Amino acid sequence: MEPTRxxxxxxxxxxxxxxxxxxxxxxxxxxxxxxxxxxxTSGFKLVFLHVQVPDEDGxxxxxxxxxxxxxxxxxxxxxxxxxLHLLEYFVNRCHEIGVACEAWIQKxxxxxxxxxxxxxxxxxxxxxxxxGLGPFQxxxxxxxxxxxxxxxxxxxxxxxxxxxxxxxxxxxx
Amino acid sequence: MEPTRxxxxxxxxxxxxxxxxxxxxxxxxxxxxxxxxxxxTSGFKLVFLHVQVPDEDGxxxxxxxxxxxxxxxxxxxxxxxxxLHLLEYFVNRCHEIGVACEAWIQKxxxxxxxxxxxxxxxxxxxxxxxxGLGPFQxxxxxxxxxxxxxxxxxxxxxxxxxxxxxxxxxxxx
Numbered sequence: 001m002e003p004t005r006x007x008x009x010x011x012x013x014x015x016x017x018x019x020x021x022x023x024x025x026x027x028x029x030x031x032x033x034x035x036x037x038x039x040x041t042s043g044f045k046l047v048f049l050h051v052q053v054p055d056e057d058g059x060x061x062x063x064x065x066x067x068x069x070x071x072x073x074x075x076x077x078x079x080x081x082x083x084l085h086l087l088e089y090f091v092n093r094c095h096e097i098g099v100a101c102e103a104w105i106q107k108x109x110x111x112x113x114x115x116x117x118x119x120x121x122x123x124x125x126x127x128x129x130x131x132g133l134g135p136f137q138x139x140x141x142x143x144x145x146x147x148x149x150x151x152x153x154x155x156x157x158x159x160x161x162x163x164x165x166x167x168x169x170x171x172x173x
Numbered sequence: 174m175e176p177t178r179x180x181x182x183x184x185x186x187x188x189x190x191x192x193x194x195x196x197x198x199x200x201x202x203x204x205x206x207x208x209x210x211x212x213x214t215s216g217f218k219l220v221f222l223h224v225q226v227p228d229e230d231g232x233x234x235x236x237x238x239x240x241x242x243x244x245x246x247x248x249x250x251x252x253x254x255x256x257l258h259l260l261e262y263f264v265n266r267c268h269e270i271g272v273a274c275e276a277w278i279q280k281x282x283x284x285x286x287x288x289x290x291x292x293x294x295x296x297x298x299x300x301x302x303x304x305g306l307g308p309f310q311x312x313x314x315x316x317x318x319x320x321x322x323x324x325x326x327x328x329x330x331x332x333x334x335x336x337x338x339x340x341x342x343x344x345x346x
Contacts, residue, residue: 004208031328035177035297040213124208125330149322149331155204157298157330158322 003045003100006032007123007154009114009144010050012086014173019085022173023166024129028159029090032127033097041098048090048103049117050083051110080105111147118152125155131170132160176218176273179205180296180327182287182317183223185259187346192258195346196339197302201332202263205300206270214271221263221276222290223256224283253278284320291325298328305333306343 010025012018021029037044087103094101106113118126130145145158167173181202186193194202202219210217260276267274279286291299303318318331340346 001211004211036209038174038177038213038216040211040216043211043213155330155332157328159328 001043003043004125005045005047005121005123006036006125006127007047007049007118007121008032008090008127009110009129009148010048010086010090011110011173012050012082015167018082019089021086021089022129024131024159024161024173026129027161027165028127028129029093031159033099037099042100044099046090046094046099046101047121047123048087048101049114050087050103050105051113052079052083052105052107053110054107111144111151114144114148115151115153118148118154123154125157126152127157127159130158130160131173132166174216176216177298178218178220178294178296179209179298179300180220180222180291180294181205181263181300182283182302182321183221183259183263184283184346185223185255188340191255192262194259194262195302197304197332197334197346199302200334200338201300201302202266204332206272210272215273217272219263219267219272219274220294220296221260221274222287223260223276223278224286225252225256225278225280226283227280284317284324287317287321288324288326291321291327296327298330299325300330300332303331303333304343304346305339 008025008029010029011022013020013022032046083105087105091101091103106117108116114126114128126148128145128148130143145156149156149158181198183198183202184195185191186195205219256278260278264274264276279290281289287299287301299321301318301321303316306316318329322329322331
């Protein structure tokens with residue numbers, strides 16, 4: 001019997017930055033371990049997807065000087081490397097517990113990219129964290145999870161951040 | 174470690190009636206067994222909820238004569254009994270497989286009642302089937318699953334009916 005393949009969308013903390021996972025993606029991961037996988041570690045395979053949003057003006061590192069195409073290239077590599085450190089966190093946890101996993105990075109719009117990867121990878125289901133914002137906040141922030149619930153071609157389960165984990169500004173992560 | 178408590182909303186087939194489960198609720202149940210529970214039967218407890226919609230004019234059985242309050246009472250009991258036969262199907266399957274379960278019937282509006290029961294019973298997550306209708310059909314049919322995703326106070330996973338199981342009229346079940 002093939003293991004159940006669970007895709008989990010993960011992103012970095014908007015407060016602490018890389019390599020720290022956001023509270024909501026960490027919560028989605030821990031919830032999946034506790035409530036779904038439990039002690040059946042051989043029955044599941046986790047596939048982690050991290051989508052990096054390309055910076056619109058290309059200046060993520062304000063303290064760096066970009067004088068040549070090479071400099072931009074090195075910046076891109078640096079960003080990617082930070083993404084890898086984020087994934088390392090999840091892969092290490094899986095290794096400790098003994099759950100098979102895969103992890104990769106894509107650049108693009110998070111919601112579109114997640115749905116595209118679902119189509120390509122065909123997981124049994126997708127887990128996404130969400131910040132549990134009120135309707136007023138949602139209008140401005142937009143929610144990746146709502147988009148995925150509507151558009152992903154597999155079942156989707158949305159895990160809300162716990163009240164006690166919510167930072168003062170609920171939009172932050 | 175407490176078992177993971179999974180609530181599954183189940184209803185009867187709109188084509189075959191009681192005691193046959195709808196294609197989408199049967200699919201939601203089988204999916205949960207295959208993809209989540211797998212062979213970890215002791216790690217989970219299924220809680221089945223069937224919501225009966227009260228008939229607006231009170232005449233579900235056109236061939237019966239209602240001459241006294243007692244007749245109406247017996248009708249209600251008959252309805253309830255049919256609901257019990259529906260639940261019997263799921264409880265029997267669980268018993269065969271060795272998964273702990275509970276099942277009960279409530280009267281009311283399905284989406285409101287499911288969300289109310291989630292609040293009361295506090296399952297770890299809720300599984301609901303859905304017919305996978307297009308946006309045009311959804312406007313007329315309304316979808317219980319969309320309402321639950323938005324309003325239930327626990328994570329919700331929506332399982333779509335498979336294409337090959339879809340009857341000629343996709344609104345039917």
